[in-house]
Amino acid sequence: MSRRGMTVGELARRSGVSVRTLHHYETVGLLMPAGRTEAGYRLYDDADVVRLHQIRSLRQLVFGLEQVRELLDGKGFSPLQVIELHIAQLRQQIDGQQRLSVRLEGIAATLRAAAQVSVDELLTTMEERTRMESYYTPEQLAELQERGRQLGEDGLRRAEADWQQLIDEVRAEMERGTDPASERVKALASRWQALVEAFTGGNPEIGSSLQRMWQQDETIHGFDTAEMRKLGGYIAQASAGATPEA
Amino acid sequence: MSRRGMTVGELARRSGVSVRTLHHYETVGLLMPAGRTEAGYRLYDDADVVRLHQIRSLRQLVFGLEQVRELLDGKGFSPLQVIELHIAQLRQQIDGQQRLSVRLEGIAATLRAAAQVSVDELLTTMEERTRMESYYTPEQLAELQERGRQLGEDGLRRAEADWQQLIDEVRAEMERGTDPASERVKALASRWQALVEAFTGGNPEIGSSLQRMWQQDETIHGFDTAEMRKLGGYIAQASAGATPEA
DNA sequence: CCTTGGCCCTCACGCGACGTGAGGGTCTAT
């Protein structure tokens, strides 16, 4: 049977490709059947079987049937060049996808900590992520993300609530005109420092990146930076009075 | 101007997308212009500008305009679900591409060491790689590849030539009926062991994988394993006589 | 008023590697 040639269906079954694929390979000139019956049925011989195997093999490694044909027909670039080119392209793709993946992870983590996850939330989270990516280095981002992961969703929510609570208290004291050197404000100041510390993880570079964000952006994760700067100044007075640090 | 709405061209310039893209977004119902002039010109308003930004943002993160529309229209899955699904898909893709990349590296390395790089070479190298992938674990493959990389192309070619040379000599002695216990054959045996050692790098698991290949495959990298087994037996006799090792 | 140049419009094909019918012959066994 394979002596006299096999039909498309047979070849398809034996080699695991679809009949349509074989048709397609013929129309693009990649695999022409050795002959036809009087009725017009395609007949493939052993050489065709071999070539099909080659095609399927190369297909996994290479971009595009066109290149496969060029390889098999010996035109175009040398196999090694094609492979190396492909490797380079693959690397780029992988790189881009990995960056995207990291980005998505970060966004997903933030979303998971959010109460309700609307598209608005998603969009603002994305914007924030973009801004963060412009302030922090990839390593710093990874560090922040890792710390967030350890905290967990509840931990993140709690941290955010802590900030909100602290800000409210500080604002209240400031509006009341409490002396920054008072014990009450000093207590607030140390809570403030603790929260900043919890965020930066003691990494001074992350601290300075955060500073830059505070200075240059108008809002960070829903907090108004203008007010934060004011409150921060107040807190700084308390800290300066409380501890002899710069 | 943006009060009364802007034309496609303006919107395109201001947001960095092509006019065609805006047309396309309209035909798929993703971004419908707020209105039209009497002459039929599309007019976009500020809300459209916002929506376009949203579309472009989501577009980077998500597979397909369809999903973008579902997200923006609030139908279908929740943003977080979509993101997580996308992450999973991305991971899979990255995984597959990385495996492919490793595979290509291995093939490229082998090809670089080959004298002439024909498509035949490529195909047989691929087959061999496939066989190797079925015998060695990924870690072992990585180890082998690393060792090959350190040898360099010339080193690999030299190793291959060494084997060929050694095999010829061993065969000659065997055909001549030389006693395996003779000094001459013992010298060959130690060279043999050294070459095997150089290949396995002293890793016994790689050694046993190699054994299995020798036993089960008919040819390895162009060497006839049937003959290799015979020669190996002869060498083993010499080694047994030479050293008291098992 | 007419022209010129720069907008805009609506089709509609092209890309890549096939999937999926539609509509209709061929072969084999009953």
Add this chain to the structure above:
DNA sequence: ATAGACCCTCACGTCGCGTGAGGGCCAAGG
């Protein structure tokens, strides 16, 4: 003769637009 399995050749759909083709709309200059 007929059923059922196989084969044939179109030809459209996929996805996100790019790239014309062929033709109106509009503002400014001659």
